[in-house]
Amino acid sequence: MNGGRLASAPVLGESRHEELRGLLGAWALRACPAAEAAELEQHLDRCPDCAEEAARLRHAATRLGPDDPLDRPDNLRRQVLDFCLARRPAAVPLAPWAGPYAAETAKLDALLRDLGRGEWLEVAELPWHGGVLRRRPAEVLCHLAAVDGLVAVALGLPDPVGAARPRLPGRGAPPAPPWEVLVERTERLTDEQGDRPPDAVRGFWRRQSLDLIRTVAPGTEAEVDYGVATLPVRDAFIDRAFECWIHAEDVARAVDYPYAAPAPQHLRQMVDLAARMLPAALAGRRGAAEPADRATGRVLRLVIEGPAAGEWLIPLDPTADPAPAGPVAELVVDGVEFCQLAAAHRDPDRLPVGEFGDRAAIREVLTALPLLSRP
Numbered sequence: 001m002n003g004g005r006l007a008s009a010p011v012l013g014e015s016r017h018e019e020l021r022g023l024l025g026a027w028a029l030r031a032c033p034a035a036e037a038a039e040l041e042q043h044l045d046r047c048p049d050c051a052e053e054a055a056r057l058r059h060a061a062t063r064l065g066p067d068d069p070l071d072r073p074d075n076l077r078r079q080v081l082d083f084c085l086a087r088r089p090a091a092v093p094l095a096p097w098a099g100p101y102a103a104e105t106a107k108l109d110a111l112l113r114d115l116g117r118g119e120w121l122e123v124a125e126l127p128w129h130g131g132v133l134r135r136r137p138a139e140v141l142c143h144l145a146a147v148d149g150l151v152a153v154a155l156g157l158p159d160p161v162g163a164a165r166p167r168l169p170g171r172g173a174p175p176a177p178p179w180e181v182l183v184e185r186t187e188r189l190t191d192e193q194g195d196r197p198p199d200a201v202r203g204f205w206r207r208q209s210l211d212l213i214r215t216v217a218p219g220t221e222a223e224v225d226y227g228v229a230t231l232p233v234r235d236a237f238i239d240r241a242f243e244c245w246i247h248a249e250d251v252a253r254a255v256d257y258p259y260a261a262p263a264p265q266h267l268r269q270m271v272d273l274a275a276r277m278l279p280a281a282l283a284g285r286r287g288a289a290e291p292a293d294r295a296t297g298r299v300l301r302l303v304i305e306g307p308a309a310g311e312w313l314i315p316l317d318p319t320a321d322p323a324p325a326g327p328v329a330e331l332v333v334d335g336v337e338f339c340q341l342a343a344a345h346r347d348p349d350r351l352p353v354g355e356f357g358d359r360a361a362i363r364e365v366l367t368a369l370p371l372l373s374r375p
Contacts, residue, residue: 017043021050028057095218097234100241100266105209108248111257112137112202120198124254126247127345129370137251138198139190141205144244146185147226147374148208151236154222155215160208161185181227182374212237228374229280235273242270246343261336264307271304271335274342274372275312281368283318300361301327303354308335316361329357331365341366344373 020043026032027040044051094102115137124140126133135143149160193201216237224236231239245262252259261267298316313327332354333341340346348366355362 017047017050021053024050024054024057027054028061030061093218094213095216095220095234095237097269098213098216098237100262100269101209101237101244102213103263103266104241104244104248105206105213107260108244108251109202109206109209111248111252111259112141114257115198115255119255122254124247124250126250128373128375129344130347133375136198137254138193138201140247140251141201142190142193143186144240144247145205145208146189147182147243148212148240149185149189150226151212151224151233151240152208154224154233154236155212155220157211157215160204161189226374235276238269238273241266242273242339242343245270246340246345261307267335267339268304268308268310270339271308271310272312274339274369275302275314277372278365278368279315279318281371282316282364285364285368285371298358298361299327300365301330302365303330303332304335304338305332306335314365316364327357329355329359329361331355331362338369341369342372344370346370 020040023032023036023040027037032040040054044054120137123134123136126135126140146161153159193204196204216233220233222233224231224233241262249259251257262270296317300314300316302312302314304310304312316328333351337346337351341348341351348363348370351366353362353366
């Protein structure tokens with residue numbers, strides 16, 4: 001007998017206390033292993049500070065169900081996830097260059113969760129080189145999954161489309177465009193998924209994107225063959241994040257849904273990729289028409305404004321050595337607008353830019369940038 005007094009609770013060591021405190025975010029989201037959850041709940045009965053924090057996090061987590069809207073004004077989803085990762089880092093670290101893809105696919109998935117039956121039938125207009133491609137949201141997902149499948153192949157994962165079978169042009173027909181394989185893949189996957197409910201297509205696309213994220217590691221080295229170009233896997237992940245963002249905005253615009261641009265550090269990675277790919281686009285645009293007596297070694301200074309602010313030197317000529325006189329021109333443009341032009345979603349003649357120096361060189365860059373895009 002203890003004379004009516006409760007036995008005193010055993011005192012935890014400081015290190016174990018901090019370990020249990022680090023589980024609070026996962027516990028609030030009901031993502032804590034059963035054994036750890038039981039130990040933590042016993043600890044909450046004895047520790048008022050942890051109990052108070054646990055109650056606050058559990059209250060917040062109840063507002064983060066899978067059907068909650070994407071555009072919560074208080075960023076509760078991000079606050080809880082940040083807290084969890086700060087307390088317990090991810091078991092499998094995500095490569096910095098895979099971060100944009102993880103973020104943009106999660107954003108698009110959150111948007112899709114909010115779509116009603118009628119909104120899945122809306123037609124998204126995808127501007128492209130002065131024209132418009134029209135696709136419903138499920139068809140946009142098939143396009144993203146078809147091209148993502150090429151990254152899957154490079155990582156040893158199954159290809160959702162399988163071996164492409166490009167159509168052969170008929171006699172007298174013009175040669176197929178270099179991106180014909182990508183068009184063929186999209187059409188085949190759209191046909192295969194066409195009879196499924198839109199939300200099932202969403203699940204198919206999301207499982208593939210998560211498989212890519214879970215498979216890739218910081219040291220992964222592989223080449224992704226797009227048919228028109230080959231990219232290191234680190235660049236391919238940024239490229240896929242870029243296209244996911246662009247087409248997610250297309251869908252959001254069709255259903256009148258607010259949609260945010262990528263985080264500044266992710267946007268900067270996208271700008272950097274486009275800037276590094278620009279010289280090849282410039283060379284492809286000029287081709288054999290390049291005058292033999294043109295001065296070589298010209299460089300343009302690209303100045304990006306906005307959250308992704310930075311500067312890049314863009315070689316304008318196929319030479320390893322820049323001209324000693326320095327850049328022949330300077331192009332100043334907002335980072336989001338720069339990326340939209342790289343997606344062929346903007347008219348280079350109407351893009352708001354700052355121009356200094358050789359205007360012909362600036363024009364070369366502005367008209368070559370949309371050539372980085374694919375249908």
